[in-house]
């Protein structure tokens with residue numbers, strides 16, 4: 074059982090100080106604290122959801138993002154009004170990172186009508202188009218052409234923006250991903266393909282699933298690419314800023330592979346001892362936890378005090394508890410709700426133009 | 435009224451909708467510079483330019499996924515599949531993403547995409563190129579499925595499809611592209627979900643759609659002439675939504691039903707219809723519902739034998755006589 078070969082050791086002293094990258098240097102102390110707060114909120118939300126799962130409040134899968142928070146927070150913190158996000162089923166972090174309220178997110182896990190998808194999507198299918206967040210997709214790699222399509226839409230409408238299409242290290246072997254790479258490069262679509270490389274696709278290590286380097290495959294499609302550590306939110310921002318700017322300014326796509334790690338099993342019900350060791354997980358937690366690393370940085374910068382860190386954590390826990398209470402108190406959808414939100418026309422009967430039966434028994 | 439081909443009718447619908455709505459984009463393999471694999475999109479590139487008429491690589495999952503993503507942002511892509519048979523390599527995009535995204539987002543998203551192209555046998559291209567997936571498509575709530583049989587319907591229904599806010603799958607037929615018919619010039623819109631009595635009759639109802647309408651009309655002619663049987667041919671035109679009221683009306687008139695479809699029989703559109711008719715019009719029936727489908731095997735290549743695998747006027751005639759026996 075070997076750790077993924079690309080995992081980088083903590084930055085050597087000679088490495089560039091990503092805090093000095095312009096996109097980070099211009100952050101106000103409040104901005105920095107906000108980045109930290111977002112990561113803490115994601116983690117506490119997910120820990121709370123895990124408890125709810127263990128209490129059998131949540132059905133199906135629960136793919137936790139714990140350990141990867143700096144990726145979603147770093148990337149989404151760069152979003153402008155015409156930037157868009159789409160991701161796979163490990164989507165709670167992205168949802169909070171784009172600014173969704175944890176209450177409907179938790180309620181979605183509980184299968185409640187107050188959920189962000191009215192209890193119709195579940196953990197893997199969070200959406201909030203009002204925040205340019207297009208899901209939440211359950212089929213590995215299937216969302217990536219849609220991400221290129223969002224970029225197509227931006228370009229067609231003449232809007233200056235970029236789409237970020239997130240996927241895991243396992244998704245890079247799907248044909249749809251490669252088709253999207255080709256189209257994006259061929260058509261100059263402003264999309265950044267983001268590979269969140271946590272080393273494993275379920276129980277299969279990168280070494281056992283992928284030939285060659287992951288991001289480098291982009292070169293075969295004449296696309297620029299980059300790799301960075303996803304344990305340092307500053308580094309994520311520095312790298313992504315470069316490629317988002319490329320997309321917005323020139324319409325060119327790119328692929329960024331962000332090295333990260335998940336602490337929990339693939340989904341919480343999955344065994345987590347067949348493919349990696351406890352020591353490996355512990356090692357990551359101890360040396361590369363994105364929240365701990367950033368907390369240390371902000372303490373050193375004097376932006377954060379231990380008391381403020383403590384307060385942020387307390388508030389994040391309380392927020393997650395409130396979300397769970399809200400979910401608990403919320404109603405389930407009714408059987409009558411099963412057949413709403415299927416057809417736009419059925420949901421907008423005044424504007425319906427077609428005739429005939431839309432539903433069958 | 436101008437007489438034009440089915441192919442031209444589809445092209446006119448595309449051109450008129452491209453003209454009407456700047457968000458409409460036509461995309462697919464060979465649709466632009468090559469003028470369309472079946473020349474449906476001929477001349478559109480010259481008229482609308484490469485922003486609106488877009489050639490794609492052979493990458494169905496990729497470009498249909500791109501179309502779906504773009505449609506979520508308000509583009510209205512009309513995607514051409516060179517053959518509907520190739521839907522299989524884009525199945526996930528079509529039937530997970532386009533069909534489900536509205537539902538899974540709790541109604542926050544809609545996906546105004548049209549996917550069109552021919553879906554038929556009869557051209558001796560073997561099993562990989564002869565799929566008729568309307569039953570498979572219509573099995574997915576959230577989508578609409580249209581199979582026009584005449585030039586006028588092709589134009590009117592495609593215009594409705596392009597204006598529709600749900601994903602609409604539009605199944606044409608290469609054997610019909612050259613068929614001519616009267617088609618109103620300019621605005622001619624046929625609502626989805628409205629069947630059409632292509633021939634009125636009193637003794638037998640043939641419920642059908644697509645090219646089988648033509649076979650059924652030919653058989654009805656012979657039934658009238660040689661057997662003094664008056665046959666009503668009801669063209670569904672749209673599979674989902676389904677104008678079942680028109681089916682019920684016709685059954686109440688004739689009390690005998692034959693379903694004719696270019697479909698493999700197992701769990702076909704006809705299976706669904708037969709279930710619904712017996713459930714909702716049992717007392718109207720004077721005999722069992724019959725069905726004529728494609729002979730249950732992959733599409734055979736051998737040209738004269740393929741004719742016998744599919745519905746054809748002779749087979750429809752025989753099935754009609756059996757229905758009335």
Ligand SMILES: Cc1ncc(C[n+]2csc(CCOP(=O)(O)OP(=O)(O)O)c2C)c(N)n1
Nearest residue numbers: 163211212213241242243244271273274275
């Ligand atoms: C097409 C498809 N095949 C298999 C699965 C089952 N599955 C879900 S997630 C997963 C692993 C994907 O790993 P990766 O892309 O690295 O993402 P991560 O879970 O690490 O975030 C598998 C095999 C699926 N959902 N879709």
Ligand SMILES: [Mg+2]
Nearest residue numbers: 241242273274
């Ligand atoms: Mg992974």
